[in-house]
Amino acid sequence: MKGGHLIVFSAPSGSGKTTIVKHLLDQEDLNLDFSVSATSRKPRKDEEHGKNYYFISLNEFKKHIKGGDFLEWEEVYRDNFYGTLNSEIERIWKLGKNVIFDIDVVGGLRIKKKYPDRTLAVFVKPPSVDELKIRLKKRKTESDEKIDMRIAKASIEMATAPQFDAIIENNDLKTALSEAHDLVKDFISKKKEPF
Ligand code: 5GP
Numbered sequence: 001m002k003g004g005h006l007i008v009f010s011a012p013s014g015s016g017k018t019t020i021v022k023h024l025l026d027q028e029d030l031n032l033d034f035s036v037s038a039t040s041r042k043p044r045k046d047e048e049h050g051k052n053y054y055f056i057s058l059n060e061f062k063k064h065i066k067g068g069d070f071l072e073w074e075e076v077y078r079d080n081f082y083g084t085l086n087s088e089i090e091r092i093w094k095l096g097k098n099v100i101f102d103i104d105v106v107g108g109l110r111i112k113k114k115y116p117d118r119t120l121a122v123f124v125k126p127p128s129v130d131e132l133k134i135r136l137k138k139r140k141t142e143s144d145e146k147i148d149m150r151i152a153k154a155s156i157e158m159a160t161a162p163q164f165d166a167i168i169e170n171n172d173l174k175t176a177l178s179e180a181h182d183l184v185k186d187f188i189s190k191k192k193e194p195f
Contacts, residue, residue, distance in 0.1 A: 003092070008108040008112065012129075082107070125167055
């Protein structure tokens with residue numbers, strides 16, 4: 001098994017990309033490890049530091065920006081910063097694994113631009129923006145105001161889909177999981193020589 005590939009899953013919040021990414025991480029043939037992002041947002045119930053995110057203060061986040069420590073970072077929502085630390089990618093590559101990212105569309109496209117050959121950038125498309133709203137309300141992890149913020153952003157994010165290498169329509173989860181597996185498997189199998 002070789003490593004060194006970058007697999008990006010981007011989508012509007014609530015489209016199901018986290019479920020897809022979690023499923024792929026369980027597939028041993030894909031040799032994946034999750035890129036744990038740093039964020040200035042507060043942990044949700046059940047979220048763990050170092051597992052879901054590195055939860056750091058806004059000040060600490062800004063220090064990392066100044067220090068040039070990020071491969072990419074984004075103020076995804078007002079005062080909620082998210083970013084991929086260079087050290088995280090190095091950690092996973094040292095393990096000889098492929099990196100999988102669950103990040104916003106801007107960050108995803110930045111990674112693709114930085115590493116065009118070794119990156120597979122996948123956009124997960126929800127059935128509709130209305131359906132997204134229903135899913136976010138059901139999830140009950142955000143206030144109504146925050147849900148509105150995420151929905152407003154979703155329409156803008158949907159317009160970036162054609163810039164990705166592949167689009168998965170998440171109408172039926174089982175089909176989406178199988179499509180995602182095939183896409184990643186195909187991509188990591190193609191490149192024969194190590195990076
Ligand atoms: P949440 O607050 O729901 O965990 O994440 C909000 C959004 O930020 C999601 O679209 C998530 O994929 C994105 N995100 C998570 N980590 C990163 C990152 O390192 N960089 C960027 N650009 N976006 C991220």
